[in-house]
Amino acid sequence: MSSLNKNSLSNIIFSYFPIGMLFLSVFNDFDFNYLKIEYFSFNFAHILIFFWTLKNPDHLGYVSIFLAGIINDVIIGMPIGISSFCYLLICIATAYIRNITLSPNFINDWLSFLFIILLINSILVSILDLIFLIEIDYLKYLINTGFTFLLYPIFFFFFNFINQKISFRLND
């Protein structure tokens, strides 16, 4: 009985892991800024949303992503709704990739990720600069995009491991 309880608790923890990490990252603005490495920053939420909506969308609801975007905007101080819009664009792209892909391939995913984050960061920068007239550093956005792209494989293997655990436990 106790082993069953333990099992169901770990199942819950694993199945809510993507949502938990997403909200934790937006509330905490998690991007290793405290390492104080000059120019180093990356967008953890983009990696997380891309991976989970591509591989296992049942564990990361679109409404949660929308709400996480709103929270991210409030914390960072950007006009409300912009991050939600960008996060949902990632979801659209991943849904499209899922539909057209017959045999998933890591390199294809990684390159698609680069294209998507370049696209959404360009949209984000254009909205902030041209519509809201907020002065921004283009170079920092570009560096952020670069590091987000480079760090994707590390998180990919970690999330893949979690995803396998989730699938294994659900099928168990």
Next chain:
Amino acid sequence: MATSRDDFVIAFRSAFLKKKDKQKFSLLTLLFLSILVIILSNYNFKVIQLIKIGINEFTYRASFLISTPENKIQKINSQIKDHLKVYDNYKNLELELEKLKQKKLTNNFLKMENEKLRDLINESINSNEILARVLIDKESPFLRSIILNKGTKDKLKIGMAVVDEVHLVGKVIEVNFTNSRVLLLSDLNSKIPVVLEPIGMQAVVSGTGGTNGKIQYTKEEYSDDINNQEIIAYTSGLGGLFKPGLPVGKISRVNPHEIVFFSDFKQLEYVKIISLNIEDNN
């Protein structure tokens, strides 16, 4: 050819409209909702303002609670570093204290002289200070701001100056009921009118998004006037938002167009918000 185009359309339509078993809304609905939120958040209708304040209040408080463990770890880390450097710090502080004692005497004299001169021109500057705690100081690479635990209930207003001890750190740009957002001097969108002393030149300090700021709109002879002196930037009080004479930073010896802020924005725990009343009694 037509088949591949059809495949593209089907895949695209499916991505927008098809809901997975556990998804309650389609992506298209949520996408339109987010566009609506972006548009509405720019209108200053009372209802929208109230909703916005509600979201801000909840998010700031929740973020403060969730960040507690991370903040604790950072605090312990900096305490350990401080302990390791305690002897060196003590020696430096001893020297600094001696210098400050000497400066204080001159400062007291100048203060009294300044008050007398203000009396002569019948002008008085009254300012109130409100002590506030920093709730969130997440350093975003794009926007530099902090959240304070004081809001409209403490009579805070947009534009008020925020200081760390005596050094200017930024201005209030958003006020909610129990909290507010401060735009730091280092943010790209921050522009503060200053006076450079002892050369007495007016300028504007702008943020760069990094740790230092830059000096803009100086006279052409600015670089010649510096002449290896130590130049300090104080708020000029032009525009009537800030109390004049708040120290901002000192000009870098290497680059005369760069300013090193006095306050370390990463270490802010408590700050003071200054409201300014200038009375011209003439």
